[in-house]
Amino acid sequence: MDEGTLNASAIPIIDFGPFLDGFNKHEVAGKMVSSFKEIGFVYLMNHGIPTEKSAEMFEWSKRFFAQPMEVKKLAPHPPSGAHHRGYSSPGQEKVVQHVYHPDAIAEQRAQAPDVKESFECGREEDELQPNIWLPEGVLPGFKEACLDFFWLCHGVELNILRALAIGLGLSEDYFLQYHTDPRNQLRLLHYPSVPTEGLETEKIARIGQHSDFGSITLLLQDDVGGLEVEDPNVAGSFCPAPPIPGALVVNAGDFLMRWSNDTIRSTIHRVRAPPQNRSVDGMTPERYSIPYFCCADFTTVVDCIPGTWSAERPKKYEPISAQEYIMKRMLATY
Numbered sequence: 245m246d247e248g249t250l251n252a253s254a255i256p257i258i259d260f261g262p263f264l265d266g267f268n269k270h271e272v273a274g275k276m277v278s279s280f281k282e283i284g285f286v287y288l289m290n291h292g293i294p295t296e297k298s299a300e301m302f303e304w305s306k307r308f309f310a311q312p313m314e315v316k317k318l319a320p321h322p323p324s325g326a327h328h329r330g331y332s333s334p335g336q337e338k339v340v341q342h343v344y345h346p347d348a349i350a351e352q353r354a355q356a357p358d359v360k361e362s363f364e365c366g367r368e369e370d371e372l373q374p375n376i377w378l379p380e381g382v383l384p385g386f387k388e389a390c391l392d393f394f395w396l397c398h399g400v401e402l403n404i405l406r407a408l409a410i411g412l413g414l415s416e417d418y419f420l421q422y423h424t425d426p427r428n429q430l431r432l433l434h435y436p437s438v439p440t441e442g443l444e445t446e447k448i449a450r451i452g453q454h455s456d457f458g459s460i461t462l463l464l465q466d467d468v469g470g471l472e473v474e475d476p477n478v479a480g481s482f483c484p485a486p487p488i489p490g491a492l493v494v495n496a497g498d499f500l501m502r503w504s505n506d507t508i509r510s511t512i513h514r515v516r517a518p519p520q521n522r523s524v525d526g527m528t529p530e531r532y533s534i535p536y537f538c539c540a541d542f543t544t545v546v547d548c549i550p551g552t553w554s555a556e557r558p559k560k561y562e563p564i565s566a567q568e569y570i571m572k573r574m575l576a577t578y
C-alpha cells in the first residue's frame with residue numbers, strides 16, 4: 245500500500261449526541277465542518293442509527309447475497325447506469341472518476357474489474373428509478389427491511405445537513421430546502437473473497453478510486469477494513485479509514501464541494517485489501533458494507549452558496565442541475 249502522510253486518526257471521531265439533544269449544537273456543527281474542510285470525512289458516534297438496526301441490515305444483506313446467482317438475478321440491475329436499482333453481479337459495475345468516453349471506461353474495466361456485487365434501492369415511490377425487488381415470496385421481509393432502513397437513514401441525513409448548515413454559518417434548514425424529495429440510494433455491497441495477490445497487483449479492484457456524486461454519504465462497514473481515503477494534501481497518497489465499532493462514516497460528495505466553492509472536500513476514496521494481511525491461504529476475506537447516498541432534489545441547481553465566493557475568490561464551478569450531474573456520473577459506471 246502507498247505510504248500516506250495521514251494515519252487513521254486523521255479522520256476525526258465526533259460525538260453527534262450533543263447535536264441531537266441540543267446540548268451543544270454549535271460546537272458539534274463547527275467540528276464537523278472543519279473536518280469536512282480538511283479531509284471530507286468524519287466518523288460520527290451517537291448518530292441515531294441504533295446498533296441493532298444496522299446489525300439487522302447487515303444480516304439481511306448477508307442473506308440476500310447468499311442466495312444462488314439465479315435467484316439474485318431475479319432482481320436484475322438494468323444494463324444502463326441511468327436506472328440504478330436492483331442486483332449487479334461481480335464485474336457489472338466499474339466505478340470510475342470522471343471518465344466518460346466508452347472506450348476509456350472499457351479499458352479501465354478490462355484492466356481491473358471491480359469485484360463486488362451490489363443491491364440498490366430507493367424510496368418505493370420513486371417514479372424515475374422504480375425499485376427492482378425479488379419476486380414476491382422470495383426472501384420475504386427483505387424489501388420491508390430495506391425500506392425501513394432507507395427511511396431511518398434519511399432521518400439521520402437531515403440531522404447531518406442541519407449541522408453542516410449551522411457549521412457553515414447558514415440557517416439550520418438551508419440544505420433542507422434542497423432535500424425535500426429524496427432521490428437517495430441505499431446500497432448493499434458484498435466484496436467476495438478474492439486472491440490477495442490480485443488486489444495487491446491491482447489486477448482486480450474492490451472499488452476503484454472515486455468521489456461520491458451527491459450531497460453526503462453515510463457508510464456502515466463490517467470489521468474487515470480496506471476503505472482508504474486520499475490525503476487531501478498529497479494526491480495519489482491514501483490512508484486507511486478502518487472500521488470503528490459503532491461509528492458511522494460520513495463523507496461529503498461533489499454537491500457539497502460545489503455548494504461550498506471547494507472549501508469542503510469531496511475526497512477520493514477506494515476499497516483495497518485490508519491493511520493488516522488478513523489472508524487465509526492467499527485469499528482476502530469477504531467484506532460487507534452499506535453506503536447510503538444522499539442526493540439533492542433533482543430540480544436543484546447546485547451553485548456556490550452566497551458568502552463562499554467574491555471578486556477575490558471567484559466561483560470555481562458553474563451551476564449544474566443535480567439530476568444531470570448524477571445521471572452523467574451514473575451512466576459512466578455501467
Ligand SMILES: O=C(O)CCC(=O)C(=O)O
Nearest residue numbers: 433451465471515533535
Ligand atoms: O465499501 C465501502 O466501504 C465504500 C463504498 C463506496 O465508496 C461507494 O459505494 O461509493
Ligand SMILES: [Fe+2]
Nearest residue numbers: 454455456513
Ligand atoms: Fe464512495
